[in-house]
Amino acid sequence: MRTALFLFLLIPALLQAKSEWITIEMVCPVDGAKCQLLGPKGPPEPVLTQAGRFDALEEPFSDSNAWYQCQSCGFASYMKDFRRMEPEIAKQALGVAATLEKPDAERSYNMIKFSDRLERAQRFFPVLGKAGDPEFLADFYRLEGYAYARDNNVEKAGEARRQAKLITTALAKDSAKAGLLREHLWELAALEYHLGDPAAALEHLEKADKIRYNNPKWKQAENDERNKDLAAMIIELQHRIQTEQKDAADKAAVKSP
Numbered sequence: 001m002r003t004a005l006f007l008f009l010l011i012p013a014l015l016q017a018k019s020e021w022i023t024i025e026m027v028c029p030v031d032g033a034k035c036q037l038l039g040p041k042g043p044p045e046p047v048l049t050q051a052g053r054f055d056a057l058e059e060p061f062s063d064s065n066a067w068y069q070c071q072s073c074g075f076a077s078y079m080k081d082f083r084r085m086e087p088e089i090a091k092q093a094l095g096v097a098a099t100l101e102k103p104d105a106e107r108s109y110n111m112i113k114f115s116d117r118l119e120r121a122q123r124f125f126p127v128l129g130k131a132g133d134p135e136f137l138a139d140f141y142r143l144e145g146y147a148y149a150r151d152n153n154v155e156k157a158g159e160a161r162r163q164a165k166l167i168t169t170a171l172a173k174d175s176a177k178a179g180l181l182r183e184h185l186w187e188l189a190a191l192e193y194h195l196g197d198p199a200a201a202l203e204h205l206e207k208a209d210k211i212r213y214n215n216p217k218w219k220q221a222e223n224d225e226r227n228k229d230l231a232a233m234i235i236e237l238q239h240r241i242q243t244e245q246k247d248a249a250d251k252a253a254v255k256s257p
């Protein structure tokens, strides 16, 4: 799930309204059951919205609706995995589904908590080949941290974000991924911010701010656009952290005059 290109081209639409979702019918690729799900109205366009911007998350990946679940067999995954599946993988996924709690057919799919959807989806990662994809996993654990934080589950949010940090730290050190270093540093900063380490977050933002894309495969305008958009995101997170630090210092000064 590395959609950096789209992400940076679309960031000007930063505060765009949330995606619109409509009821759709999908055939589960695992057991062939017809599922009533919520699907995006129109082709989904990755966009960074208000909700996920301090978590370095983009829609529709960061929207619970995009994490489908079959009401019959309980297969759960990101929506694009519902489109098609090799028969051998479907067989293995059915095997995994059989080990999980049966979905409650009476309970509306729309009522399933985001973190519960993600927990179930995670069980299918090995058969879907996602367990060995560090970039997907880093994005996923960052998303899981965000979903648990929305449940006020501080412990699990921290656990997921620490996992994301571990993977993203390795990605940032990987010379083969140097082209994405600026994004990885920004993602690390977002994680550190939520994990209560603003000093480390600011340090990574400062490093990220110094990197400029100059990819000869892209047109100059594209390099410029990506540099400009990510710079805006970096400044926004820096500003938020500095404002919170100042507020905390002001509060402490009031308490001990």
Ligand SMILES: [Zn+2]
Pocket (backbone or CB within 6 Å): 028, 029, 030, 031, 032, 033, 070, 071, 072, 073, 074, 075
């Ligand atoms: Zn199914």
